[in-house]
Amino acid sequence: MHRPLLAVLAALALAGCTAGAAGEAETGGAEAGRRDGSGPFTLVIGRDTTSYLQPLLDRWNREHPAERVTLLELPEAADEQRAQMVANLQARSDRYDVLGLDVVWTAEFADAGWIVPLDRSLFPLDRFLQPVVATAVYRDKLWAVPYTANAGLLYYREDLLAKEGFTPPRTWAELREQARALHDEYGIGGYAGQFLAYEGLTVNFAEAVQSAGGGPILSRDGTQVTMDPAGAKTGLDFLMGGFREGWIPPESLSYKEEESRLAFQEGRLAFARNWPHAYGPATQSGIAGKFTVTRLPGLDGPGSGSLGGTNLALSAYSRRQKSAVEFIRYFTGLENQRRVLTQGSFPPVWAELYDDPALIKRFPYLPVLKQSILSATPRPVTANYDQVSLAIASAVSNALTRPFEESSGDVVASMRNQLNEIIRAR
Template sequence: MKKMRLASVAGVAIVGLALAGCSGGGSSGGDASSGQDSRGPITYVQGKDNSNVVRPLLDKWNAAHPDEKVTFKEQSDQADQQHDDLVQHFQAKDSGYDVVDVDVVWTAEFAAKGWLTPLTDKMAVDTSKLLPATVKTATYNNTLYAAPQTSDGALLYYRSDLVKTPPTTWSEMMADCDIAKQAGIGCYAGQFAKYEGLTVNVSEAINGAGGSVLDKDGKTPTLTTSDAAKGLQNLVDAFKDGNIPAEAITYQEEQGRTAFESGKLLFLRNWPYVYNLAKTDGSSTVKDTFAIAPIPGATGVGASTLGGHNAAISAYSKHKATAHDFLEFLESNETQSFFATQGSLAPVVESLYDDPTLVEKLPYLPVLKTSIQSAVPRPVTPFYPAVTKAIQDNSYAALKGDKTVDQALKDMQAAVKSAG
């Protein structure tokens, strides 16, 4: 995905929790059944379209639907501002926000408050061709509330001129750090600044080591296990011995990308958007000397955090029949292919990852498919902000050496438990 789109996707791509069954408070929802047979102009709301994906698609839709035109309401490129804007308009019961772009971490919150139209009965959409993991991100309490629109998964970028065979486990990658030292560059970096990306990286480390943040019941935190401790300890040790450069404690996605493109890193954990930029940026020194692989885990492919965005119909929309058809338009193979080629966005249609034409243009697609298929499902909780804060605060303290791993996880466990 392009870097500005990243602010609303990867910047909130977070730990794989599943607190399904929680109920949120807040304002009452709208009448989801109202307007289901009504057609007319609608508005589509999404974050900043710096990749110029939305406008061409709307031009195509509007040319074919002159009486049901879609107007684009462009938000900022900041995820928190996008979220707050949607909340304000939902609370005001604004019928002018018909179809909204919802980050996967917001689905449960909005659905629990009655702000989204359930995609059931005449509002149902066909999800049989979609990646199953993406459908889970749009589901709350066993009901589909949004149409998967784009997905995302972590990739390991590596210097193929220095490492001929990519590491498949964390231990193998750490062993390869000797190559980085000989080359006089940093070994590995991800996103370790104190923001949502840290939650992503820490949860991937815990899940990749065989641990988990929550039990299978989707409610009980499981952060005080030996496997969870091993995962966080891997990151702490890598900082201590220099395998993760000290400056990486300040890295978000863009700082890591810049470091990798300038030849300062052997390995980088990041999102697919980096691929095209590393190949085409005039300042990139690794255009022909990098490759991609799945992120490594304890014994093989690691557990990526699943990112992405879904399209939902506001409960207050007056033209839900048109909004429903627009959702199907967004999920069409043609639109999904355009998302991939125009915006480097991961499609949700499973077959596209094996399409020879697309793979030729975007060679990372097969690896990305593996990443998404092994990814941990996104959070389904109305209480997400408190959960991610608990993970960020305590893991950051451990990485900085202000808390032991055991203490950090004990405090994290208590905070996550109280969040729900």
């Protein structure tokens, strides 16, 4: 499976020749000397909330005792992960070797020279889900390798819907009706997503806009605000209406992924928007056998989720780049990807795993998830993504916190102005 050592070193030498603005600035001799480094290295990634990751790393360590990987866990929230990574990379520290990047960070990290381009021929990208591969490519170069895919799903209490004679909601109107009815009948929250003012709220808003026909928010090259004001207003009205009417509980304003996962699996929600990783823990909870998932609903039919996931990139300041690249090849390989699903409930990036009958029997949501990933919309591709996300999350948070006072149209207009200013400042 592995290419000859000489080929790997040659690929690293070629990749390491570029850094800085989309990899165009030359690196110095010290950095060049790191490219053939081997030995113990680190993987830095967001907190493992399901405890699946260390056993997978232990497998690598047993097979590569001289190249042991140490797990460095960052906070759960993507914003906090990014802040800690950026602080390390700006200091040109060699503490981080393999970086677990949110799929929206590729352009920013590449432009800054914090990661190095990789040789496409080292990885079987043609067997991966192609929308996910696209998140790792920037200016026609491969800057990372997809590790997990992701798309938002609607979790729902199948038992409660059956009792009330409901079918899974396909539209917002159906979701609203059912969430209100279940809230009134069973005294539980109707629906929740990730509504704290952070990256998760940006995702939830983007999905609402896309599902109302108002997306994408930015053009593919990140140079224009393409969000349709009418569609964005409709999407924001859907969320604000839920808070005004009470079927979205006010406590969800503090929810990130983990809080919303726990609320659903503890039986406090009838519906919840979350990523696929929440499925596994729920099967071990008190609602096991009582829930399932479907595609996110939209204005007139199935909605459009946001494309998420994690890519593995190589720090430009790593002193163990040879070992790090071999690890990335191993960790994104087919068999390890199978373990990512079976042991962690995280969506793999290999397309064929979604069609495996044995896996579908164990994870019956796989066909829905594959469809959701293939129909998902990427978040804005821009080196200023952090500022874009902050502007969106702040505006939407203010609207959801004050749903009786804020005008959705005014919020959208102000947001568009802010986004235009961010783009022009680039």
